[in-house]
Amino acid sequence: MRNTPHPLNIAWREDWPQGWPHFFWGQWLISPLVKASKPLDSASDSTVELGSDSLHQAIKSCYPQLSFAQLAHLYEQWRHNPALQQELNWQALMAGYGFRDSEPQRLTLQKLIQMxxxxxxxxxxxxxxxxxxxxxxxxxxxxxxxxxxxxxxxxxxxxxxxxxxxxxxxxxxxxxxxxxxxxxxxxxxxxxxxxxxxxRPLSRAALENKNQELSTLPWPARCSGRWLRLGDALVLETKVMGSNFQEVRQRLEALSRVFLAREDSPSQPASELSSPSEGSCQ
Amino acid sequence: MKNLSKQQQDLSRLIDQFERVSIDEVIRKSPLAQRLIELFPSEKIEFVTSRPYPEVSGELSAGEFARSKRHLFLTEFRGQFFKRCPGAKPGLTCCNYFVLNWGQQCDMNCSYCYLQSFLNSPVLVIYSNLDQALDELRLLAKSMGHQSLRVGTGELVDSLSLDPLTLFSHQLIEFFQDHPQWTLEFKTKSDSVEQFLEQDHRGNVIVSWSINPQKVIEQEEHGTASLEKRLKAAELCLDKGFQVAFHMDPMIWHEDWRENYSALVDELTSRFRPESIPYLSLGALRFQPEQRHMMRERFGLKSWVNQAEMFTGKDGKLRYPLELRQEMFNFVLGRFKEHSPHWKVFLCMESPETWLATHQRAPQKIDSLAPLFDHKVTRSHRQSQELRAKERAT
Structure with missing residues (x-):
C-alpha cells in the first residue's frame, strides 16, 4: 500500500464511484484522489496496480475518452513535473486520444489552462x-x-x-x-x-443597401424578395404566392416586368453595370 | 555594400539571413553543396544524415514557421518534380500551367502567403538534383515537345529570390534553349535578376513579377523588393530580350485601394508597352480557411489581410464578396483600357461567374487569351501520363 500517492490531474472526473478500487501505475494514481467526496484512504481503500506496459496505455485503459480540455490539465502537470515527463510519453498519449502532438497543439493546451x-x-x-x-x-x-x-x-x-x-x-x-x-x-x-x-461592417452595409433598394420596387401583390449572402455571393430570394397556376404565372409575368425595368434603371451601382467593351483588354 | 555589385549584395543578404545551413551528407559533393560551403561561413554549415528537427511533424506553430525561413536544408528530391498547377481544379477557370518545384518555403514573408497552410517542413528546403527535374522534362518532351507548354518554378518557392545562391536559372534557361516551343516562367517578388541577364536564351523565358501598390507591399509583403526595384528589374530583363509579365495578385482591399491601384496601373503603363507584356493576371486575396489562424498569429489584426471581410467561395477558400471582387477587377481593367485597349489582362483562380461579370466571356473565347487556356495541352499531358502509367503497370 502506498503512503504518498502521486495523483494525475484528470479534471472533471471527481465522481469516481465509491465502491471502485483506486488504479495505480507505478507511483501514479490514475483514478481521482477523491472518491465521491471522500478522500483516498490508503489504509482501507482497495487499489489495483494496472499491468499496462506504459503509463499512457494505463491512462487510456482507465479513461477511454479524455477531452482536449482534460488533456490540458494533464499537460500542465506533465510539463512542470520531470518525473512524470520521464514516465509518460506525451506524444503517445495524445495519439491515443486522436490528437497529433505538435507545437501549436501544446501551445493551445497551455493557453486553455489559463482561461x-x-x-x-x-x-x-x-x-x-x-x-x-x-x-x-x-x-x-x-x-x-x-x-x-x-x-x-x-x-x-x-x-x-x-x-x-x-x-x-x-x-x-x-x-x-x-x-x-x-x-x-x-x-x-x-x-x-x-x-x-x-x-464585417462593409458587407453588412452593402447587404442592407441592396435590401433597402429592393424594398422600393413596385412588387406585385403577394410577391416579395430579399437579398441573402450565400457563401461569397449575394443571391436574390424571391417568393411568389398564388392560389392556382394561372395566378402564379400572372404574378411571375408582373414580377418579370418589374425586374426588367430595374435592369434598365440608371440607378444601378457601377460594379454591376460596368461591361468591359470589346477588344483585347478583355 | 555600396561598392558591391547587385548580385553580391543579394548574396550577402542571403548569407546574413540564414542562421543555419544543413547539408545532407548524401549530396555533400554536389556542385550546389560545394557552392554553399564556399559561400557561407563554416560556423553556419552542418552536415546531417536526416532532416533537421526530426521531432517536428505535422502542423507547424507560428514560431516554427518563422524559424523555417532562416534555416536552409540542402538535400535531394526523391519523387516527381513536374506537375500541373493546383489552380486547375473543378469550379475554377484556370490557365495551362505546369510547375517544377526545386524546393519548398520562401525566404520572404508575405502575410497572405499560402505556404502557411501548405507546408509542414520546419526548414527551407532546396533540392540539389535539378538535373533529375530536367531529365523529367526531357522525357515529357518526347510526348509533348511539339506543343506549347508553360512551366513555372514559383509554386512552393519564389523563383528568383534564392537564385543568387543556387544559380538554377542558368541550368533552366539553358535547357529551354533546346525547347523553344516551351516557355519557362520565373515568378518573383524579388529583384534578383542580374545573375542570369547575360545568359543566352531563345526568347522563351518569361520573368514575371507579382506586384502591388507600394503601400500594400509595405503593409503585407515583408522582406520583398519594393515596387520600384521590381519594375526596374523588369526593365533590365526586357532590355536583355526576356519576356516580362505581371501578376497583380493578390489585390488587397484597403481604404484607398482605388487610388493606389490606379497609381499602380499608371506606373506600369507609363513604363511598359502592352505589346511587350504577353499577359497580366489579376487575382484577389484568397486563402484556405485553416490558414487564417497562423496569419492572425503571425501578423496580427493590423494586417489588412487579417482585417478583411472574407466569405467562403465555391472552392472552399475564403474570398472577398463576389460583388467586391468584380468591382475591383472592373476598376483595374477599366484603368488599363483607359491607357490602351491592347493590354492582355486575365483573371487568376477565379470562378466562371467572375470571368463573365468582368469580361463577359469565358477566357477560351477571348482571342488574346485563348492560347493560355487551351486545354488540349493539359489533356494531352494527362493522356501521356496515363499512357506511361499503363506502360509501367504492364
Missing part, C-alpha cells in the same frame, strides 16, 4: 478541439474583456457551433482594438449575428 475555469469546463463538455480554440494563440497577453466573454458563453449554455464562431469573431474584434457589443439580454445566437455585423 476562466467555467470556460474550461464548457470546452470540456462541448468537446472543443485545438482548431476550435486557435484564436487563443493570437492573444499574447490576458484580456479581461475576452475572459468576461468566455465566462458569459459558459454560463449562457452556448452550443458548440455558435460558441466556436463567437469565440473567433469576438476575439478578432478585440484584437482589432474594438469594443465588444453589449450582451445584455441577448441569446448566444443573436449575439453571434451582432458580432458578425460588427466584424
Amino acid at each position: 476562466p475555469s467555467p470556460f474550461q469546463a464548457w470546452a470540456h463538455h462541448k468537446a472543443l478541439g485545438p482548431k476550435d480554440l486557435a484564436i487563443l494563440l493570437s492573444f499574447a497577453e490576458p484580456n479581461p474583456d475576452f475572459d468576461e466573454l468566455l465566462e458569459w458563453m459558459a454560463h449562457s449554455q452556448t452550443s458548440k457551433s455558435i460558441g466556436v464562431q463567437v469565440l473567433e469573431i469576438a476575439g478578432e474584434l478585440l484584437l482589432m482594438g474594438k469594443a465588444l457589443p453589449s450582451r445584455k439580454s441577448l441569446r448566444p445566437e443573436s449575439y453571434l449575428m451582432e458580432l458578425e455585423g460588427q466584424r
Whole structure:
C-alpha cells in the first residue's frame, strides 16, 4: 500500500464511484484522489496496480475518452513535473486520444489552462478541439474583456457551433482594438449575428443597401424578395404566392416586368453595370 | 555594400539571413553543396544524415514557421518534380500551367502567403538534383515537345529570390534553349535578376513579377523588393530580350485601394508597352480557411489581410464578396483600357461567374487569351501520363 500517492490531474472526473478500487501505475494514481467526496484512504481503500506496459496505455485503459480540455490539465502537470515527463510519453498519449502532438497543439493546451475555469469546463463538455480554440494563440497577453466573454458563453449554455464562431469573431474584434457589443439580454445566437455585423461592417452595409433598394420596387401583390449572402455571393430570394397556376404565372409575368425595368434603371451601382467593351483588354 | 555589385549584395543578404545551413551528407559533393560551403561561413554549415528537427511533424506553430525561413536544408528530391498547377481544379477557370518545384518555403514573408497552410517542413528546403527535374522534362518532351507548354518554378518557392545562391536559372534557361516551343516562367517578388541577364536564351523565358501598390507591399509583403526595384528589374530583363509579365495578385482591399491601384496601373503603363507584356493576371486575396489562424498569429489584426471581410467561395477558400471582387477587377481593367485597349489582362483562380461579370466571356473565347487556356495541352499531358502509367503497370 502506498503512503504518498502521486495523483494525475484528470479534471472533471471527481465522481469516481465509491465502491471502485483506486488504479495505480507505478507511483501514479490514475483514478481521482477523491472518491465521491471522500478522500483516498490508503489504509482501507482497495487499489489495483494496472499491468499496462506504459503509463499512457494505463491512462487510456482507465479513461477511454479524455477531452482536449482534460488533456490540458494533464499537460500542465506533465510539463512542470520531470518525473512524470520521464514516465509518460506525451506524444503517445495524445495519439491515443486522436490528437497529433505538435507545437501549436501544446501551445493551445497551455493557453486553455489559463482561461476562466467555467470556460474550461464548457470546452470540456462541448468537446472543443485545438482548431476550435486557435484564436487563443493570437492573444499574447490576458484580456479581461475576452475572459468576461468566455465566462458569459459558459454560463449562457452556448452550443458548440455558435460558441466556436463567437469565440473567433469576438476575439478578432478585440484584437482589432474594438469594443465588444453589449450582451445584455441577448441569446448566444443573436449575439453571434451582432458580432458578425460588427466584424464585417462593409458587407453588412452593402447587404442592407441592396435590401433597402429592393424594398422600393413596385412588387406585385403577394410577391416579395430579399437579398441573402450565400457563401461569397449575394443571391436574390424571391417568393411568389398564388392560389392556382394561372395566378402564379400572372404574378411571375408582373414580377418579370418589374425586374426588367430595374435592369434598365440608371440607378444601378457601377460594379454591376460596368461591361468591359470589346477588344483585347478583355 | 555600396561598392558591391547587385548580385553580391543579394548574396550577402542571403548569407546574413540564414542562421543555419544543413547539408545532407548524401549530396555533400554536389556542385550546389560545394557552392554553399564556399559561400557561407563554416560556423553556419552542418552536415546531417536526416532532416533537421526530426521531432517536428505535422502542423507547424507560428514560431516554427518563422524559424523555417532562416534555416536552409540542402538535400535531394526523391519523387516527381513536374506537375500541373493546383489552380486547375473543378469550379475554377484556370490557365495551362505546369510547375517544377526545386524546393519548398520562401525566404520572404508575405502575410497572405499560402505556404502557411501548405507546408509542414520546419526548414527551407532546396533540392540539389535539378538535373533529375530536367531529365523529367526531357522525357515529357518526347510526348509533348511539339506543343506549347508553360512551366513555372514559383509554386512552393519564389523563383528568383534564392537564385543568387543556387544559380538554377542558368541550368533552366539553358535547357529551354533546346525547347523553344516551351516557355519557362520565373515568378518573383524579388529583384534578383542580374545573375542570369547575360545568359543566352531563345526568347522563351518569361520573368514575371507579382506586384502591388507600394503601400500594400509595405503593409503585407515583408522582406520583398519594393515596387520600384521590381519594375526596374523588369526593365533590365526586357532590355536583355526576356519576356516580362505581371501578376497583380493578390489585390488587397484597403481604404484607398482605388487610388493606389490606379497609381499602380499608371506606373506600369507609363513604363511598359502592352505589346511587350504577353499577359497580366489579376487575382484577389484568397486563402484556405485553416490558414487564417497562423496569419492572425503571425501578423496580427493590423494586417489588412487579417482585417478583411472574407466569405467562403465555391472552392472552399475564403474570398472577398463576389460583388467586391468584380468591382475591383472592373476598376483595374477599366484603368488599363483607359491607357490602351491592347493590354492582355486575365483573371487568376477565379470562378466562371467572375470571368463573365468582368469580361463577359469565358477566357477560351477571348482571342488574346485563348492560347493560355487551351486545354488540349493539359489533356494531352494527362493522356501521356496515363499512357506511361499503363506502360509501367504492364
